[in-house]
Amino acid sequence: MPIIKVENLSRRFGDLTAVNNISFEVAEGTIFGFLGPNGAGKTTTINILCTLLQPTSGKASIAGYDCLREPSEVRKAIGIVFQDTTLDKDLTAYENLMFHAYLYDVKKSEMKGRIDDALHFVGLHERKDDLVRKFSGGMKRRLEVARGMIHRPRVLFLDEPTLGLDPQSRAKLWEFIVELPRKHNVTIFMTTHYMEEAEVCNKIAIIDNGVIIADGTPEELKKTVGGDVIYIRTTDNQKAKLEIEALFNVEVSEKSGELFLTTLKGDACIPEIIKALGEKVLSVRLQRPTLNDVFLKMTGRQIREQEASSEDTVKEAVRAYRRKHDRS
Ligand SMILES: Nc1ncnc2c1ncn2[C@@H]1O[C@H](COP(=O)(O)OP(=O)(O)OP(=O)(O)O)[C@@H](O)[C@H]1O
Ligand SMILES: [Mg+2]
Numbered sequence: 001m002p003i004i005k006v007e008n009l010s011r012r013f014g015d016l017t018a019v020n021n022i023s024f025e026v027a028e029g030t031i032f033g034f035l036g037p038n039g040a041g042k043t044t045t046i047n048i049l050c051t052l053l054q055p056t057s058g059k060a061s062i063a064g065y066d067c068l069r070e071p072s073e074v075r076k077a078i079g080i081v082f083q084d085t086t087l088d089k090d091l092t093a094y095e096n097l098m099f100h101a102y103l104y105d106v107k108k109s110e111m112k113g114r115i116d117d118a119l120h121f122v123g124l125h126e127r128k129d130d131l132v133r134k135f136s137g138g139m140k141r142r143l144e145v146a147r148g149m150i151h152r153p154r155v156l157f158l159d160e161p162t163l164g165l166d167p168q169s170r171a172k173l174w175e176f177i178v179e180l181p182r183k184h185n186v187t188i189f190m191t192t193h194y195m196e197e198a199e200v201c202n203k204i205a206i207i208d209n210g211v212i213i214a215d216g217t218p219e220e221l222k223k224t225v226g227g228d229v230i231y232i233r234t235t236d237n238q239k240a241k242l243e244i245e246a247l248f249n250v251e252v253s254e255k256s257g258e259l260f261l262t263t264l265k266g267d268a269c270i271p272e273i274i275k276a277l278g279e280k281v282l283s284v285r286l287q288r289p290t291l292n293d294v295f296l297k298m299t300g301r302q303i304r305e306q307e308a309s310s311e312d313t314v315k316e317a318v319r320a321y322r323r324k325h326d327r328s
Pocket of ligand 1: 013016018036037038039040041042043044045083
């Protein structure tokens with residue numbers, strides 16, 4: 001039985017259909033990635049699953065409990081790290097977790113052990129008595145993951161857990177997240193803008209304008225883009241092109257002095273190419289499709305195009321300000 005089951009779920013806000021008839025299932029003990037650009041409907045879906053928002057139509061269940069009819073059972077089964085941080089900055093790390101443990105009726109005799117375990121798990125035990133306002137963004141996120149685990153949920157929702165973190169903090173947080181299913185038997189439901197993070201997911205669904213436009217394993221999705229590209233530099237491109245075409249019965253093209261061909265099994269082809277061309281080969285490189293390519297193919301846009309353009313807008317505003325300032 002899937003631990004999360006969503007059937008024909010929709011949510012409207014006035015005229016806007018934020019979530020439009022989506023269906024999917026998540027298997028227990030896996031990491032499920034929900035990908036999509038700004039405003040795609042990710043947080044709205046999470047809010048419905050977490051019983052914070054009612055759907056307009058359709059249904060959803062977690063651990064066999066219906067999100068609409070059995071909200072308190074669902075709440076016991078889930079933990080959540082919200083998109084915006086919700087820690088109390090004027091409490092210490094330890095106090096934040098203790099507050100959460102009280103809210104969830106964790107037995108007093110178990111409380112200290114669980115909090116200590118959680119703090120060790122995310123590498124914050126040494127900082128347990130520091131006020132959260134002294135924490136970096138990455139430390140706050142790790143503390144929120146620890147907090148989400150205190151009541152031993154079966155499903156942990158992570159809404160953009162790494163948004164705004166520097167690459168090092170992102171990597172550190174990921175070390176903990178990927179361990180969760182194995183070490184704590186938790187199913188992870190996460191959203192992210194970072195396609196390379198989505199690579200660790202067992203399954204992915206891509207949502208755009210409230211509609212799921214693709215789903216599958218990262219490998220399955222990448223195969224839909226059309227395979228690996230092999231680039232080859234040789235001492236005699238004309239001759240090499242004919243030889244490779246005869247070898248694999250594919251079309252080989254040339255760009256900037258480099259031959260290239262598309263194939264589904266790039267790594268297996270490379271030794272054959274080198275064997276066939278012998279000393280003519282100068283270099284060979286393999287480019288695998290990324291989830292970014294998948295998103296681009298499905299939607300015609302980059303997942304972060306909007307962010308990039310808003311960044312450009314800011315830069316443009318700064319330039320305009322400077323121009324005006326310089327003139328005066
Ligand atoms: N309470 C609300 N009232 C009206 N519109 C809403 C409300 N909540 C969300 N929306 C709209 O629904 C759409 C989906 O929003 P949602 O927050 O689910 O997107 P998201 O995929 O989480 O985006 P992001 O990546 O920016 O977090 C957006 O157009 C948003 O403006
Ligand atoms: Mg969101």
